[in-house]
Amino acid sequence: MATRENSNLEVMKTYKLFIGGSFPRTESGRYYPIRKKNGDLLANVCLSSRKDFRNAVVAARKAQSAWAGRSAYNRSQIIYRIAEMLQQSEDSLVQEMVSLGYTPKNAKEEFDYSVDYLVHYSGWCDKFSQMHSTVNPVASSHFNFSNPEPMGVIGAFAAERRALIGVLEAFVPAICGGNTVVLLASHKLPTCSITLAEILAISDVPGGVVNILTGEREELLSHFTSHMDVNAFQIWDASKEESFVIDQNSTENLKRVRLYKSSIRTRLSPYRILDLQEVKTTWHPIENISGSGASY
Amino acid sequence: MTKVDFNSLDIRRKAVDQVGVEERCARFKSRSIKKDAKIQGLKMALNMIDLTTLEGKDTEGKVRQLCHKASHLHYSYDGLPTVAAVCVYPSFVKLAKSLVSNKGIKVASVATAFPSGQSFLKYKIAETEEAVQEGADEIDMVISRGKFHQGEYSYVFDEIASVKEACGKARLKVILETGELGNLDAVYYASQIAIEAGADFIKTSTGKIKPAATMPVSLVMLEAIRDHYFRTGKMVGMKPAGGISNAKLALHYLIMVKETLGEAWLNNQWFRFGASSLANDLLKQLVKQESGMYQSANYFALD
Numbered sequence: 001m002a003t004r005e006n007s008n009l010e011v012m013k014t015y016k017l018f019i020g021g022s023f024p025r026t027e028s029g030r031y032y033p034i035r036k037k038n039g040d041l042l043a044n045v046c047l048s049s050r051k052d053f054r055n056a057v058v059a060a061r062k063a064q065s066a067w068a069g070r071s072a073y074n075r076s077q078i079i080y081r082i083a084e085m086l087q088q089s090e091d092s093l094v095q096e097m098v099s100l101g102y103t104p105k106n107a108k109e110e111f112d113y114s115v116d117y118l119v120h121y122s123g124w125c126d127k128f129s130q131m132h133s134t135v136n137p138v139a140s141s142h143f144n145f146s147n148p149e150p151m152g153v154i155g156a157f158a159a160e161r162r163a164l165i166g167v168l169e170a171f172v173p174a175i176c177g178g179n180t181v182v183l184l185a186s187h188k189l190p191t192c193s194i195t196l197a198e199i200l201a202i203s204d205v206p207g208g209v210v211n212i213l214t215g216e217r218e219e220l221l222s223h224f225t226s227h228m229d230v231n232a233f234q235i236w237d238a239s240k241e242e243s244f245v246i247d248q249n250s251t252e253n254l255k256r257v258r259l260y261k262s263s264i265r266t267r268l269s270p271y272r273i274l275d276l277q278e279v280k281t282t283w284h285p286i287e288n289i290s291g292s293g294a295s296y
Numbered sequence: 297m298t299k300v301d302f303n304s305l306d307i308r309r310k311a312v313d314q315v316g317v318e319e320r321c322a323r324f325k326s327r328s329i330k331k332d333a334k335i336q337g338l339k340m341a342l343n344m345i346d347l348t349t350l351e352g353k354d355t356e357g358k359v360r361q362l363c364h365k366a367s368h369l370h371y372s373y374d375g376l377p378t379v380a381a382v383c384v385y386p387s388f389v390k391l392a393k394s395l396v397s398n399k400g401i402k403v404a405s406v407a408t409a410f411p412s413g414q415s416f417l418k419y420k421i422a423e424t425e426e427a428v429q430e431g432a433d434e435i436d437m438v439i440s441r442g443k444f445h446q447g448e449y450s451y452v453f454d455e456i457a458s459v460k461e462a463c464g465k466a467r468l469k470v471i472l473e474t475g476e477l478g479n480l481d482a483v484y485y486a487s488q489i490a491i492e493a494g495a496d497f498i499k500t501s502t503g504k505i506k507p508a509a510t511m512p513v514s515l516v517m518l519e520a521i522r523d524h525y526f527r528t529g530k531m532v533g534m535k536p537a538g539g540i541s542n543a544k545l546a547l548h549y550l551i552m553v554k555e556t557l558g559e560a561w562l563n564n565q566w567f568r569f570g571a572s573s574l575a576n577d578l579l580k581q582l583v584k585q586e587s588g589m590y591q592s593a594n595y596f597a598l599d
Contacts, residue, residue: 229592
């Protein structure tokens with residue numbers, strides 16, 4: 001007999017895409033089911049098409065220069081804000097991970113690590129560039145210095161077996177350095193990525209800076225890697241066949257490619273930010289080298 | 297030219313069914329155009345562009361750059377058409393003419409105190425004559441929207457007729473600035489006035505006011521052209537301008553023209569796009585059709 005408590009109709013959540021700061025359905029109208037361990041339907045999620053990807057790249061390109069133009073300090077504040085908003089959604093996200101098959105302990109561990117991960121990179125935003133910048137000794141009367149600049153729009157395939165940290169890895173170091181990102185979430189564990197998108201939408205992250213698609217790697221790989229307006233591509237746990245396609249397509253616009261292996265405690269390092277930066281060297285004419293007695 | 301009295305003409309205000317217009321426009325957007333038809337459509341749209349620069353900050357250098365772009369759209373794509381015309385302020389007509397006249401590209405000049413149109417008729421006529429003398433093939437004039445709102449329709453009519461006379465052989469495009477007219481009934485009425493007064497083209501907007509060209513407004517203007525054609529057998533051209541910046545939308549416009557007016561209007565003699573960034577998007581889509589890869593703005597010249 002139904003009691004008053006469980007007589008409420010269950011409202012199932014619609015998981016949509018995250019493009020340009022809004023949540024559209026896939027233009028293809030396709031979806032695929034995600035099931036709980038016991039076989040019950042957890043959700044239907046969008047099966048993105050190449051047009052969704054194309055729209056996401058347009059949104060990412062549009063957002064890129066303004067995002068890179070913000071002060072590094074402000075980017076840092078915004079990434080810290082994501083951590084704050086993530087923290088307050090702990091219960092629902094951990095529960096969602098459990099329904100995807102995580103043990104409660106593993107879910108909690110990955111969640112806590114994700115929050116730490118965001119806080120860690122928020123700190124790097126206004127520090128990595130002085131770490132990686134140099135003043136170079138040259139044999140002419142120039143003041144010569146190099147500093148990292150964002151590459152632009154980054155395509156990413158997130159780790160297949162990490163529902164939450166996998167998504168963060170795929171965009172946080174990138175946006176930390178002023179890039180914008182189009183990422184494809186894990187095929188089997190996609191729901192956390194869209195829940196995370198809802199958190200991004202209320203974290204002062206400007207629309208288009210992070211764009212999240214759900215769907216199949218195989219269908220979208222050639223489009224991600226051949227698009228001329230994507231400046232770099234990063235992928236977690238690529239198969240041999242996948243890396244072959246990536247190598248072949250990325251030559252067209254000399255896309256930078258980064259292949260990573262996923263792990264439970266992914267690496268925390270400012271070099272992850274540098275992976276998606278171009279180094280610009282400036283030759284600034286000076287009249288008199290070492291006129292003031294300085295060493296360069 | 298004998299002067300026509302506006303009040304003697306049979307121009308009546310017509311109530312436009314706005315809901316119907318919007319539904320019709322939504323249907324144009326549902327057509328699917330692929331492969332060969334798409335390539336043909338993209339090239340056709342490219343050939344209909346009035347490549348435009350109308351900024352206070354325009355310099356001779358900018359106009360030179362625009363004229364170069366008009367005739368060299370892409371460095372490697374074979375068999376591309378040129379754009380239809382370049383559209384500039386009167387002071388740049390001579391320069392533009394010297395740069396593109398041997399390439400089959402026309403020079404259009406705005407005139408009549410563009411974009412506001414708030415000046416004296418004698419100066420508007422003088423400006424038009426000067427622009428034509430400098431070599432303009434086409435004149436884009438603005439109507440006096442203020443007078444239109446005051447109900448002085450005969451003033452608006454006479455002004456267009458006088459400018460048309462000043463144009464001589466140059467074709468006259470009449471800008472209604474639909475974003476300032478208020479509603480579709482007014483758009484239809486203003487279209488009729490412009491057509492009766494001798495417009496060779498009617499044009500939606502200056503590009504300085506939002507909203508600029510929209511599909512519903514353009515459809516109403518196309519219908520005014522069609523109604524006039526059925527009454528008199530005379531063709532009038534159409535030029536939507538402002539806000540059409542991507543290839544998909546341009547194809548939707550071509551569909552709208554074909555289904556409203558027919559094939560006869562599908563060439564740059566009778567249909568134009570007033571645009572600047574549209575050209576690059578059309579080129580991107582053409583190269584994408586050829587290579588299969590989505591393109592980046594990095595590989596296309598600025599206009």
